[in-house]
């Protein structure tokens with residue numbers, strides 16, 4: 001059996017909600033996805049990468065929409081990572097416009113952060129928009145929804 005999880009990551013990669021809000025959001029997520037094997041808040045001192053696993057299809061430039069070669073992206077990932085990701089701005093190989101690794105358009109979505117709320121095998125399909133809004137309200141931040149397929 002393969003595993004799926006839903007990771008909710010703040011759009012601001014350095015944002016960490018306070019502990020009470022983390023608990024409140026965790027409890028609410030558990031009500032939304034009662035069949036989830038586990039729901040956990042993940043916290044790290046530095047910015048880490050949350051990938052979508054087997055759901056990965058491609059990466060596009062947020063400025064011109066061109067597809068970005070995975071090899072270029074992998075090199076920027078290596079360059080950017082030093083005790084966590086710095087998320088510096090890099091000139092895209094297509095149009096030269098600068099963006100951070102977090103601003104690139106990932107299909108499916110991927111993201112960076114110091115905090116994530118993760119539901120393992122939630123068995124709810126896609127997270128309904130109204131639940132996303134509700135969890136954003138609780139955590140006090142816009143969230144990026146990352147569907148991870150292991």
Ligand SMILES: [Zn+2]
Nearest residue numbers: 061064094095
């Ligand atoms: Zn471009």
